[in-house]
Amino acid sequence: AQTVTQSQPEMSVQEAETVTLSCTYDTSENNYYLFWYKQPPSRQMILVIRQEAYKQQNATENRFSVNFQKAAKSFSLKISDSQLGDTAMYFCAFMNYRSNDYKLSFGAGTTVTVRA
Amino acid sequence: DAGITQSPRHKVTETGTPVTLRCHQTENHRYMYWYRQDPGHGLRLIHYSYGVKDTDKGEVSDGYSVSRSKTEDFLLTLESATSSQTSVYFCAISLLPGNYEQYFGPGTRLTVT
Numbered sequence: 001a002q003t004v005t006q007s008q009p010e011m012s013v014q015e016a017e018t019v020t021l022s023c024t025y026d027t028s029e030n031n032y033y034l035f036w037y038k039q040p041p042s043r044q045m046i047l048v049i050r051q052e053a054y055k056q057q058n059a060t061e062n063r064f065s066v067n068f069q070k071a072a073k074s075f076s077l078k079i080s081d082s083q084l085g086d087t088a089m090y091f092c093a094f095m096n097y098r099s100n101d102y103k104l105s106f107g108a109g110t111t112v113t114v115r116a
Numbered sequence: 117d118a119g120i121t122q123s124p125r126h127k128v129t130e131t132g133t134p135v136t137l138r139c140h141q142t143e144n145h146r147y148m149y150w151y152r153q154d155p156g157h158g159l160r161l162i163h164y165s166y167g168v169k170d171t172d173k174g175e176v177s178d179g180y181s182v183s184r185s186k187t188e189d190f191l192l193t194l195e196s197a198t199s200s201q202t203s204v205y206f207c208a209i210s211l212l213p214g215n216y217e218q219y220f221g222p223g224t225r226l227t228v229t
Contacts, residue, residue, distance in 0.1 A: 004158070033216050035217070037220075043204065043222065043223045044220070044222055044223070045159075045206060045208075045220035045223075047217055047218075047219065050216075050217060091158055091159070093158075093159075095216055097216055100166075100172075101161075101164055101166075101172065101174070102147060102210055102212060102216060103149065103161045103164060103174060104149075104151075104159070104161070104208075104218055106157075106158030106159045106160070107158050108156050108157060108158045109158055
């Protein structure tokens with residue numbers, strides 16, 4: 001089983017500031033996908049961003065961007081210009097797409113609170 | 117929201133009773149998943165399905181069974197609920213083939229007393 005580690009249980013950021021969430025993973029595979037999901041208080045799981053391991057360019061979606069360091073097995077999420085609506089739990093997830101199940105392996109999550 | 121619904125959304129049941137959770141999708145996706153969410157563990161895979169009548173176990177499958185008799189429905193059954201199965205349960209679909217993203221239903225909060 002893949003191991004995904006999110007070492008920051010909680011983070012707090014001032015509105016309009018930037019916050020970076022860390023994620024590391026353990027795998028012997030060379031080809032895989034990485035994802036960040038957001039879970040606001042509504043409990044809905046929302047896909048924020050994805051990264052294919054074979055792509056060197058870091059993925060970006062509006063105010064969300066990643067820093068993918070394949071050799072270090074690190075996949076951090078940067079939230080720029082934080083907004084109150086970004087308050088949520090964020091999960092890092094790994095998928096080995098050579099497996100038959102295409103399952104997601106999740107980290108324990110980081111709770112982000114955006115302060116007004 | 118990928119057309120995924122879960123029912124019920126909340127349930128309280130007693131230890132030893134059977135419970136069935138339903139996941140319904142409207143877009144004929146082949147792959148469907150059941151995860152459970154617990155504090156400190158993120159989400160963990162219980163069972164998944166890769167087609168009608170095709171299912172397999174995930175990492176936390178003990179005490180759970182699944183069935184998929186139609187493409188659109190994926191049922192999760194707790195044969196005899198225990199307090200350790202108190203959790204939030206999420207169904208997900210995959211956009212495979214060609215897209216590895218997974219999209220989730222709204223979740224079911226199950227409490228076993």
